[in-house]
Every structure is written in structure tokens, then in C-alpha cells.
Amino acid sequence: MKSITTKIFGLGLLLAVLACGGKTDKKAKETAEANIPESTLEIEKPQLTFGFIKLTDMAPLAIAKEKGFFEDEGLFVSVEAQSNWKNVLDRVIDGQLDGSHMLSGQPIAAGAGFGRQAELVTPFSMDLNGNGITVSNDVWSKMKPNVPKGDDGKPVHPIKADALKPVISDYKNSGKPFKMGMVFPVSTHNYEIRYWLAAAGIHPGMYTADNVQGQIDAEVLLSVTPPPQMPATLEAGTIYGYCVGEPWNQQAVFKGIGVPVTTNYDIWKNNPEKVFVMTKKFVEENPNTAIAVTKALIRAGKWLDEPENRPEAVKILSMPQYVGADEVVLANSMTGTFEFEKGDKRSMPDFNVFYKYNATYPFYSDGIWFLTQMRRWGQIPEAKPAGWYEETIKDIYRPDIWKKAAELLVAEGHIPASDIPVTDVYNPAPSYCIDGTTYNANVPFGYINS
Amino acid sequence: MKQSVTVNKTQELKLAGAAKAALSKFKVKSPKFDLKTFLRKVIVPLASILLFIGLWHIGAKALFNIEADYKIQKALTDQGQAAANAMAACIASGDISCQPNTLPSPAQVWESFNTLIADHKVISADKLAFKEKTAALNEKRISEGKDPITYTGRPSFVDQNFTSLNTVFAGFLLAFFIAVPIGIIIGLSDTLRNAFNWLIQVFKPVSPVVWLLLVFMIVKTMTKDSNSDSAFIISFISVGLCAMWATLVNTAMGVSSVDKDYINVAKVLKLGPLQKVFKVILPSSLPLIFTGLRITLSVAWMVLIAIELLAQSPGLGSFVWEEFQNGANDSNSKIIVAMFIIGIIGFLLDRIMLTIQNMVSFNKNATA
Numbered sequence: 145m146k147s148i149t150t151k152i153f154g155l156g157l158l159l160a161v162l163a164c165g166g167k168t169d170k171k172a173k174e175t176a177e178a179n180i181p182e183s184t185l186e187i188e189k190p191q192l193t194f195g196f197i198k199l200t201d202m203a204p205l206a207i208a209k210e211k212g213f214f215e216d217e218g219l220f221v222s223v224e225a226q227s228n229w230k231n232v233l234d235r236v237i238d239g240q241l242d243g244s245h246m247l248s249g250q251p252i253a254a255g256a257g258f259g260r261q262a263e264l265v266t267p268f269s270m271d272l273n274g275n276g277i278t279v280s281n282d283v284w285s286k287m288k289p290n291v292p293k294g295d296d297g298k299p300v301h302p303i304k305a306d307a308l309k310p311v312i313s314d315y316k317n318s319g320k321p322f323k324m325g326m327v328f329p330v331s332t333h334n335y336e337i338r339y340w341l342a343a344a345g346i347h348p349g350m351y352t353a354d355n356v357q358g359q360i361d362a363e364v365l366l367s368v369t370p371p372p373q374m375p376a377t378l379e380a381g382t383i384y385g386y387c388v389g390e391p392w393n394q395q396a397v398f399k400g401i402g403v404p405v406t407t408n409y410d411i412w413k414n415n416p417e418k419v420f421v422m423t424k425k426f427v428e429e430n431p432n433t434a435i436a437v438t439k440a441l442i443r444a445g446k447w448l449d450e451p452e453n454r455p456e457a458v459k460i461l462s463m464p465q466y467v468g469a470d471e472v473v474l475a476n477s478m479t480g481t482f483e484f485e486k487g488d489k490r491s492m493p494d495f496n497v498f499y500k501y502n503a504t505y506p507f508y509s510d511g512i513w514f515l516t517q518m519r520r521w522g523q524i525p526e527a528k529p530a531g532w533y534e535e536t537i538k539d540i541y542r543p544d545i546w547k548k549a550a551e552l553l554v555a556e557g558h559i560p561a562s563d564i565p566v567t568d569v570y571n572p573a574p575s576y577c578i579d580g581t582t583y584n585a586n587v588p589f590g591y592i593n594s
Numbered sequence: 595m596k597q598s599v600t601v602n603k604t605q606e607l608k609l610a611g612a613a614k615a616a617l618s619k620f621k622v623k624s625p626k627f628d629l630k631t632f633l634r635k636v637i638v639p640l641a642s643i644l645l646f647i648g649l650w651h652i653g654a655k656a657l658f659n660i661e662a663d664y665k666i667q668k669a670l671t672d673q674g675q676a677a678a679n680a681m682a683a684c685i686a687s688g689d690i691s692c693q694p695n696t697l698p699s700p701a702q703v704w705e706s707f708n709t710l711i712a713d714h715k716v717i718s719a720d721k722l723a724f725k726e727k728t729a730a731l732n733e734k735r736i737s738e739g740k741d742p743i744t745y746t747g748r749p750s751f752v753d754q755n756f757t758s759l760n761t762v763f764a765g766f767l768l769a770f771f772i773a774v775p776i777g778i779i780i781g782l783s784d785t786l787r788n789a790f791n792w793l794i795q796v797f798k799p800v801s802p803v804v805w806l807l808l809v810f811m812i813v814k815t816m817t818k819d820s821n822s823d824s825a826f827i828i829s830f831i832s833v834g835l836c837a838m839w840a841t842l843v844n845t846a847m848g849v850s851s852v853d854k855d856y857i858n859v860a861k862v863l864k865l866g867p868l869q870k871v872f873k874v875i876l877p878s879s880l881p882l883i884f885t886g887l888r889i890t891l892s893v894a895w896m897v898l899i900a901i902e903l904l905a906q907s908p909g910l911g912s913f914v915w916e917e918f919q920n921g922a923n924d925s926n927s928k929i930i931v932a933m934f935i936i937g938i939i940g941f942l943l944d945r946i947m948l949t950i951q952n953m954v955s956f957n958k959n960a961t962a
Contacts, residue, residue, distance in 0.1 A: 190743060191741070191743050191744065191746075198919055198920070209746075220728070220743045220744075220746045221746055222746040222747070222748075224906070225916055225919070226906060227903075227904070227906060227915065231906065235906070238814060240824065240825070281668075370919075372919035372920070372921065373919065375921060376918075376921075395921055398691065398692075399695055399921075400664075400665055400668055462922070464916065464917070464920055464922070465748040465916075467920070468916065468917075468919070468920025468921075468922055468925070469920060469921055469922055470690050470691075470922045470923050471690075472690055472691040485672070486668075486669070486672065486673070487672075487673050487677060
């Protein structure tokens with residue numbers, strides 16, 4: 145059947161290839177910076193590849209690249225989207241990625257005995273807040289009557305899981321397990337959704353040494369779904385709700401498939417979220433490179449927290465190689481607002497924090513919070529002495545690298561000296577949680593026992 | 595009745611004559627041009643393409659309306675009439691913030707195709723600028739014996755096509771060099787064929803995903819010390835392993851079913867074992883081997899998408915997956931563009947193999 149159709153198809157493809165392989169606009173980028181500024185540091189490895197997951201809180205990486213902060217340090221960085229958090233962890237450990245946007249819990253778990261073990265370090269905390277819990281339309285319609293309403297007839301926030309409790313009982317009575325999604329066993333989202341559920345007396349299930357599913361005695365079955373697939377999984381009916389970072393809560397609002405009920409800002413104000421992670425080996429072999437990377441990321445964080453830059457940041461993030469969601473979706477949470485039910489858009493200036501409140505500084509206390517959570521839910525199966533928490537975190541969180549980078553930035557005039565926190569590497573700010581209990585990293589036990 | 599027939603006929607003739615004249619002008623070899631073949635080979639396929647696009651357009655429109663109605667209805671029940679009207683107006687205005695997310699129409703897909711091409715031009719320009727920018731630095735680095743800095747941006751859709759083709763050819767060659775020799779050896783001996791039959795039967799139906807994981811386990815350990823990206827190695831080996839079975843089975847079958855007379859001739863001529871393989875067995879089993887290779891190539895192209903997606907190796911597979919993850923307004927139409935490109939490239943690859951097969955085999959009438 146060597147028909148003419150073949151030839152037509154062939155010709156069409158040939159034309160297409162010719163059309164796109166042709167002349168390129170030379171003038172377009174002629175004006176780009178012709179000379180590369182000399183960095184004060186001697187960079188051991190200028191060509192780097194970093195990974196990220198499609199979430200708005202990867203913004204410091206995209207900004208540092210697009211605004212030329214990496215190149216200012218003499219770094220040539222490619223950033224690659226990864227498919228899921230497990231893949232990110234493996235590729236950093238195996239050296240295919242030089243560093244990556246990661247869940248705070250991942251480097252900590254890798255050093256504390258849960259999941260794959262490796263020596264990873266965190267010199268930079270990428271952001272505060274930025275997550276939400278979304279439920280499907282069906283669950284929301286059953287939940288809504290239980291939510292107290294304000295004078296304007298709109299639900300009072302923060303919505304507690306108490307409103308969800310009767311819905312879960314309904315599902316249970318009809319023989320259906322109530323399933324929700326989170327992004328990774330050691331992710332902030334897992335702990336946040338557990339915290340939110342547990343505060344209303346709903347048991348989210350325990351981990352043990354033998355059972356790493358975390359579903360023992362569970363009233364809500366939590367399972368792992370990669371962040372960008374959350375809306376599709378919710379739409380398919382596999383899960384009834386999820387806890388995930390932006391823009392995947394707003395995506396559910398825009399697609400009309402779910403309703404965000406709370407944000408992690410309401411669960412724990414200014415909680416640490418993602419971190420930037422490299423292997424200990426990389427940092428030891430390339431100390432100057434590690435500092436240079438941290439410098440570029442701190443500058444990106446600072447740039448991001450100037451409100452007038454946010455619209456530009458949204459534009460950059462909506463490019464297909466970064467987060468790729470539509471601008472309107474990204475803007476909804478990036479520009480100081482958050483939309484709950486369709487039409488119920490509320491002001492939330494601190495929903496994404498990239499620099500304020502020392503957001504970029506890797507506080508030991510933040511790391512210890514994750515360790516207490518791993519202990520609380522049984523991911524660390526046996527009790528540990530108080531000193532263990534501090535010792536473990538000191539190997540992973542590296543404020544010393546952050547300090548060196550920040551001091552250089554102060555010397556170069558990029559940030560004011562007052563932006564370097566005077567601290568014993570414990571975050572002194574009091575923490576606020578949805579159920580009114582507070583957490584102090586110096587006495588992690590009191591918190592676990594509560 | 596009769597008249598009209600004759601009129602038709604004369605018209606037909608005129609048309610044919612005109613077409614013939616036009617064709618001869620362009621020196622196209624067309625010994626016997628007749629309308630029927632023209633109809634059958636050009637008009638009918640073109641009409642079917644138009645019909646397909648038409649049906650697609652209507653289907654997409656219907657799905658769009660279902661989604662839009664649902665959205666308006668939902669706004670009505672949740673927020674009242676005003677919100678429903680606003681939603682209807684918003685959908686009609688084509689604003690991105692409220693567009694129903696469903697099967698894209700042919701026009702949208704065409705638009706996305708153009709976007710991707712434009713995007714490719716932007717990236718090519720960017721690449722050139724980057725090259726100029728780093729030229730001095732790279733010279734210095736090379737003189738110091740270090741690796742030059744390479745482009746740090748993302749690959750364009752067109753680049754990804756070539757990466758994918760590259761992976762498929764590497765995988766195909768691997769399959770060729772593994773499957774054909776083993777197939778010949780197995781085909782020559784009944785004992786060996788029986789010995790290895792279970793292995794072929796067990797591994798043949800294994801899913802590409804599992805092959806990928808298996809290759810990943812092995813390659814990861816083998817490349818422990820090197821810092822290079824093993825994603826390409828992993829994906830092309832997986833593609834090769836997935837796709838080689840058809841060639842292996844067909845080669846073994848072709849070799850074992852060579853006409854007894856030929857073998858006897860070889861015996862009479864007292865050919866050595868190597869000569870026997872190259873002069874007698876291989877030529878007569880070529881049609882079957884090529885059928886196997888064609889299947890291998892199309893399987894390779896098919897599994898490639900799944901493998902690239904999982905191995906995070908740049909290419910069409912990861913393009914499709916990234917667009918699915920992006921979930922932007924134009925993501926669906928970009929996925930459809932990729933679908934067509936994948937299909938067309940697969941089709942062309944098959945034609946190329948068929949041409950090669952016709953060139954080398956005795957049987958000049960091999961058909962699809």
C-alpha cells in the first residue's frame with residue numbers, strides 16, 4: 145500500500161521540519177548580557193542541574209535562573225521538572241541531580257532512619273506556608289451544613305475537621321473507606337492533614353516499623369499521589385480530598401472539581417515548607433559552589449517577597465517548563481489572596497512567604513518539628529533521648545552555609561545586615577496551631593505527649 | 595440518461611486529459627492516469643481526513659457544551675442566578691479563567707502546533723545567545739582541560755522529537771544486534787530452540803514499565819562512579835529489550851523454516867557453516883526477519899513514550915507527561931499535537947522499514 149497518502153504525509157512532515165529548523169532570530173537576544181560577571185568565589189562546578197516538582201514554592205529556583213541570579217554567581221543551572229518526590233530523592237542521592245527542591249521531611253527522614261538512607265544537607269529553606277486541604281464537591285456539599293457561618297453568610301475560617309467528621313461516619317456506615325491524598329509519607333502535607341484530622345478526634349492511622357503505609361487504626365486512609373496529579377486523581381474519584389501545595393488547590397477551584405477548606409497558614413502560622421537539598425558529598429567537594437547557590441537563592445527569595453514583583457513571578461512560573469499552570473490559577477494564591485469556594489476569595493497576604501520572617505534561614509527548630517512528627521506517627525518507631533533530636537538535625541540543617549552566603553550578600557550590598565537573624569539557630573517566634581497548643585523545639589517531648 | 599452519461603464521460607476525459615497535460619509538464623512519470631485511481635488514492639483519503647476532522651470538531655463541541663452546562667448549573671445551585679449568568683458570559687468570552695477543560699477542537703490543536711513551533715524558534719535564538727555569551731568562558735575552560743558549559747535552557751518540542759528518535763534508533767540497533775544473532779543460533783538448532791523457548795515466552799509479554807525498572811536496577815549500579823546522566827542509557831536499553839522479541843521469534847522461525855532443498859544444495863556445494871548461514875539461510879529467511887524488525891521498530895516507538903515518561907529522559911514521553919501535569923488551558927491541545935506527531939513519525943518509520951525490506955529481499959511484493 146505505498147499509496148499517495150504516504151507521500152502526502154511525508155511531504156507535510158518534511159515541510160514542518162523545514163519550517164521549524166530554519167532561520168533563527170539572531171537579533172532577538174543580541175542585547176542579552178554579553179559579559180559574565182566574575183564571582184568572588186571560585187566555583188568548583190559551574191554547570192549544575194537542579195530538580196523540582198511543579199509547585200509554586202519552587203519559585204526561588206525559577207527566579208534565580210530567569211532573573212540571572214545564578215549567572216551572577218558564575219553558575220550555569222538547568223532546572224528539570226521531576227515526576228514525584230520519591231524520584232527527586234533518588235536522583236539527588238544517586239547524583240543525577242546536583243540539588244533539588246525538596247520536602248523538608250525528606251533530608252531529615254533520610255538521616256533519621258525512615259525510608260532510603262543517605263547523607264543530605266539543607267543550607268536553604270525555600271518558603272513558609274503555601275499548602276491547602278481540598279475536598280471534592282460531593283464531600284463539601286455534605287460538610288457545608290456543619291460549618292459555622294459568619295454574618296455575611298460565608299463559612300467562618302479556619303474550618304476545622306469537626307465538620308468533616310459526620311461525613312466520614314456516613315461513608316463508614318455505607319461501607320466505604322474515606323480516602324484522602326497527600327504527597328509523600330514525610331511531607332509537611334502528611335503531618336498537616338494528620339494534625340488537622342487528629343485535632344477533631346479523627347484518627348488518620350499510625351506507622352510502625354513493619355507497616356509503612358501508615359494506615360493502622362485509620363479512620364481516614366491517606367495515600368501518596370504526586371502533587372500535579374492531585375486534581376486529576378480527585379476528579380477520577382480515587383480520593384475524596386487531599387492536602388497539597390499550590391497551585392493544585394486553586395486548580396481544583398478553577399476546574400470546579402473541589403473546594404479548598406483550609407490552608408496550612410491556618411493550621412500553623414508561618415510553618416516551614418520546602419527546602420533546598422544537596423548531598424553532603426557534593427557540599428564537601430564543592431563548598432564554594434554550595435555557598436554560591438545559596439547566595440543566588442537568597443536573592444531570589446528577597447526578590448519574590450517584594451509585592452510588586454509577584455505578577456512577574458506568576459508570569460515566569462506559568463511557563464510550561466516551570467509550574468505550567470495558567471497565570472490566573474497561579475495568581476490566585478501568589479498575589480496575596482486565596483480562593484476557597486468558587487467566588488469566596490479572601491485576602492491572605494502571607495500565604496506564600498519566601499523571605500520575610502527569616503523564611504530562608506534553616507532553623508534547627510523547624511527540623512526538630514519534623515522529627516517530632518515522625519515520632520508522633522510512628523515513622524520513628526522507638527523513643528529517642530532528647531539529645532538525639534538536636535544531634536540528628538545538626539548534621540542535616542546547615543545554617544553555617546546560609547550565614548556565609550548571607551554575609552557575602554551583605555558585603556556586596558544585596559541585602560541589609562539586619563536580614564541576618566541573631567539567633568541560637570532556634571526560631572524564637574511563638575508558634576500557633578489550630579487547636580491552640582504551642583510548640584517549642586527546646587522541649588520536643590512536651591509536644592509529642594500532648 | 596444516456597446523454598448525461600456521455601456528457602459525464604466526455605467531461606471525465608477532458609479532466610483526465612487536462613490532468614495528464616499538467617502532469618507531463620512536471621515530468622511526473624504517470625504512464626496511465628485514470629480518474630478512478632486518482633479518486634481512490636487521493637480524493638478518498640483526503641475526504642476521509644476531512645470527515646475525521648469534522649467528526650472530531652463536532653465531538654469536541656458536544657463535550658465542550660456538556661462541561662460548560664455543568665459549570666453554569668453548578669454556579670446556579672451554589673451561588674445563584676447572577677453567578678450563573680456571569681459564568682455563561684465568561685465562557686462565551688473565551689476567558690482562560692473559566693474555560694471548560696475537555697477534548698480540544700481541531701482549531702485549538704492547530705493553534706497549539708503553531709505555538710510549539712514559535713516556541714522552538716524562541717529557544718533556538720536563546721541557545722545562540724547563550725553560546726555567544728559563554729564563548730569566551732568556554733575557550734578558557736577548554737584550555738584548562740575542563741568541560742565546556744552547555745546550554746542550560748529547556749529543549750523545545752522539536753528538539754524533543756529528535757531526542758526521542760535518537761533513543762528509538764539506539765534501542766532498535768541494540769535489539770537488532772541482540773535478536774538477530776541469537777535468533778539465527780536458536781533457529782539452527784532444535785535443541786536450543788526448545789531450551790530457550792520458555793525464556794522467550796515468559797519475557798515477551800513483560801510490560802515496558804517492568805523492563806525499565808529492571809534496567810534501572812542494573813544500570814544504576816553499573817554507573818555508580820560516573821556523574822553522567824544515565825537516563826538516556828536506561829531508556830534506550832529498556833526500549834531495545836522490550837522491542838527485540840518480535841525479531842528474535844521471527845528470525846528463529848525464518849531460519850528454522852528454510853526450504854529443505856536449499857539446505858540440500860548447500861550440502862551438495864559443501865559450503866562451510868558460515869557460508870551456509872550467509873549465502874543460503876539468511877537470504878531465504880530475510881522476509882520473516884524484516885517482518886520481525888518492522889514489528890520491533892513500531893513496538894520500540896510505542897514503548898518509548900511510556901519509558902521516557904518514567905525514566906525522566908527528555909523526549910516526547912516526558913513532554914506529554916509534563917503537559918498533563920501542567921493542566922493549563924492549552925495543555926490538552928499540546929498533548930493532542932504530540933499524539934499526531936508520534937503517530938506520523940511511527941507511520942513514517944514503518945514505511946522506511948518497508949522500503950528497506952523491499953530493497954533487500956527477493957520478494958518484491960511485500961506489503962503492509
